[in-house]
Amino acid sequence: MKIDLSQFRQTFLQESADHIASMETGLLQLRTAPDDVELLNSIFRSAHSIKGGAGSFWMKNLAHFTHSLENLLDRMRSLEMRATDEVIGILLQSVDVLRNLLDADPNASPETEMPADAVELDARIAALMPVETDSAAAIPEDARQQASSQQEPQEPAEDAREIVLYKVEFRPDREMFSSGTNPITLLRNLAALGTVSCCHLHTEELPALADLDPEQCYLSWTVELASRCVEAEVREVFEFVEHLAEIRISHSDAAPQTDSLPAQDSTAAPKLAEPSVLDG
């Protein structure tokens, strides 16, 4: 489904203009109250909102510049950096740059270079902030993941891939339910990646009924899955629960006999397994 969000651009532009005006007012107030954390939080939220929307509307320069501002303001609101006259002066100049970036031609290419005044101010903002001791920590995780995925060799198209027989051991922590996660949903998503030949339910940890706490997860599973997906795709099923479960994924190189496995259809998840194989 292709969803066109361009109709919301005007709302974003108006909202951002309001945020910029609020930032300006807040920065002027900051001169007499440089340690006012709530004021700093409010200015931060304005930059944060502009950045979030700018990326969604492919306003690359605005997103980049507000990202730098957001970093600076984040350090100020956590009182790692003081709101000195110099810093407030640079932030007030940033307000003018933001207005210009917001007024940029909507038909301009997303690859249009950042205006010179924005580049210069961006460098001054970067110079204000102490250098990260761990350079990797300065790079947002999603950017790192993107860079990492770009370095990986291209996988062949899914239809051209060999079928791999995976063994997935999924042992949720007792507290998994507290995150609103349903393990059965994860197993369903796993099954949608191919054909499940065996789903073994482990009940050894299950206590007597009188001792059972219904808010705890006592069960675990071992699933054998024949799939054309690469291991990273299988692991992605558990992306949100890596801190809440023990997950082991192994695979055999030999393709199973089901070489007529159809290309996966994410809308038609196969059944996990017949009840008869859900033994203890």
Add this chain to the structure above:
Amino acid sequence: MRKVLIVDDAVSMRQMVSFTLKQGGYEVVEAEHGQDALSKLQSNAVDLIITDLNMPVMDGITLIQNVRKMPSMKSKPILMLTTEGLAAKKEQGKAAGATGWIVKPFDPDKLLQTLAKVLP
């Protein structure tokens, strides 16, 4: 029809998320911040919450902590909608009881995929 509560102080973001979810066949309730969301939950039984983290009045982390104390919402999925790709923010959300996250810039297809991934 599945009902989703969207919590974000940015009107444009709420509109985009709301529009996308309606296109995907969901019913939508909107709230401006955490306190507003708690109020909306008094009169709406929702299947999932999508919340921003940086909001005035009550932020997303505090909202998640409060929602997890509500018996009817203990096991419902909560997704954090955030520009913060940094691990620290995600860790705070996870510790508060969030189910997962969606990183902005907002991508409608990715949003619908993530919902399908966490809804039973």
